[in-house]
Amino acid sequence: MAATRPLSRFWEWGKNIVCVGRNYADHVREMQSAALSEPVLFLKPSTAYAPEGSPVLVPAYTRNLHHELELAVVMGKRCCAVPEAAAMGYVAGYALCLDMTARDVQDECKKKGLPWTLAKSFTASCPVSAFVPKEKIPDPHNLKLWLKVNGELRQEGETSSMIFSIPYIISYVSKIMTLEEGDVILTGTPKGVGPVKENDEIQAGIHGVVSMRFKVEKPEY
Numbered sequence: 446m447a448a449t450r451p452l453s454r455f456w457e458w459g460k461n462i463v464c465v466g467r468n469y470a471d472h473v474r475e476m477q478s479a480a481l482s483e484p485v486l487f488l489k490p491s492t493a494y495a496p497e498g499s500p501v502l503v504p505a506y507t508r509n510l511h512h513e514l515e516l517a518v519v520m521g522k523r524c525c526a527v528p529e530a531a532a533m534g535y536v537a538g539y540a541l542c543l544d545m546t547a548r549d550v551q552d553e554c555k556k557k558g559l560p561w562t563l564a565k566s567f568t569a570s571c572p573v574s575a576f577v578p579k580e581k582i583p584d585p586h587n588l589k590l591w592l593k594v595n596g597e598l599r600q601e602g603e604t605s606s607m608i609f610s611i612p613y614i615i616s617y618v619s620k621i622m623t624l625e626e627g628d629v630i631l632t633g634t635p636k637g638v639g640p641v642k643e644n645d646e647i648q649a650g651i652h653g654v655v656s657m658r659f660k661v662e663k664p665e666y
Contacts, residue, residue, distance in 0.1 A: 452537050452627065453576045455519050456494035459627030462571055463488060463618055464515075464544055468608050468633025484609050484617055487561050489544075493571035500662040502569040503643060507547035510641055510661075513634035514592040514600045514649055516585065517542040518611055519576060520630070525623040532615035535624070539582055541574040541590070541651050542631050543659075548640070568664070571631075572647070574657040582654065585611055589652035590635065594645055602635020609633075 450458050466485035495501060503510050521537025544565065551564035582588065585604060592600040609617070614630060624630075641647060641661050650656030 450627065452519065452521065455540075455576060455627045455629065456491075456496055456573050459519075459629060460491060460625060461488065461622070461628040462491065462493060462631065463622070463624075463628065464565070464631040465609065465614055465633045469602060469606050469635045470608060471602070471606070471636035474636070484614060486618065486621070487565055489566045489571050492568055493566060495569040495572040495659070497572075497574065497657045497659065499569065501543070501545060501572055501641070501647065501659045502567070502662060502664045504547055504567045505664070506563070507550050509547065509549040511546045511548045511638050512592060512594070512599065512641055512647060513544040513546055513638050514590050514602070515542050515544050515631040515634050516588060516590060516604055516651070517573070518585070518615065518630045518632060520624050520626060520628045523623065523625050524615070524619045527616055527619045529612045529616040532612040532619075535615065536579050536611075537626070538576055538578045539585060540576055540629070541649055541655055541657060542629070543572040543647070543649065544631055544634060545570040545572065546638075572657070572659050574649075574655050577651070577655050588654070590650070591652060592637070592647065592649040594639070594641055594647055596648075599639050600635060600637035602637070604632070606635065607632060
């Protein structure tokens with residue numbers, strides 16, 4: 446089974462994409478949101494994955510598509526209600542992901558008290574980098590993330606600024622839903638989120654670890 450489901454291609458078979466909102470104080474401030482005592486969670490479907498080489502797609506129903514740069518944690522085995530002290534033992538590795546967000550749609554959802562599904566969970570809303578084994582990242586809380594649009598630096602942040610640590614997030618999520626091998630947790634975005642449009646080029650990376658590049662396109666449907 447392991448041979449047919451390599452973690453290096455988790456996006457082809459992993460089931461769940463769990464996203465954490467409001468996990469960097471500077472992003473909470475730029476969104477004029479309130480910091481919370483517990484993580485904000487939402488989900489993306491597995492069809493949200495867009496591996497490098499495929500485009501970022503602009504949904505027809507948005508006029509304000511935003512990039513959100515995030516460190517993703519890739520789970521290496523099944524866990525349920527795992528203690529925080531043991532949580533990192535369930536991690537297989539990491540990736541860089543973008544939480545593409547229809548900001549105008551999200552604003553309307555917030556006003557109406559509705560879920561964010563339309564704003565966050567559309568096809569190709571989760572561009573993803575190559576898999577990085579955890580051995581290559583000794584301390585995931587000591588990484589520098591960056592994102593450029595058409596060569597212009599838009600986002601730059603350090604994972605040391607997370608409000609909720611990765612072990613805390615894994616433990617918290619696993620007490621709500623069982624996590625399985627190949628599942629991914631997006632750990633939140635630093636400040637600097639902003640719009641992209643058709644034909645833009647997005648470049649992003651974890652400094653010294655991995656980088657990726659995507660073109661923004663309109664879907665053919």
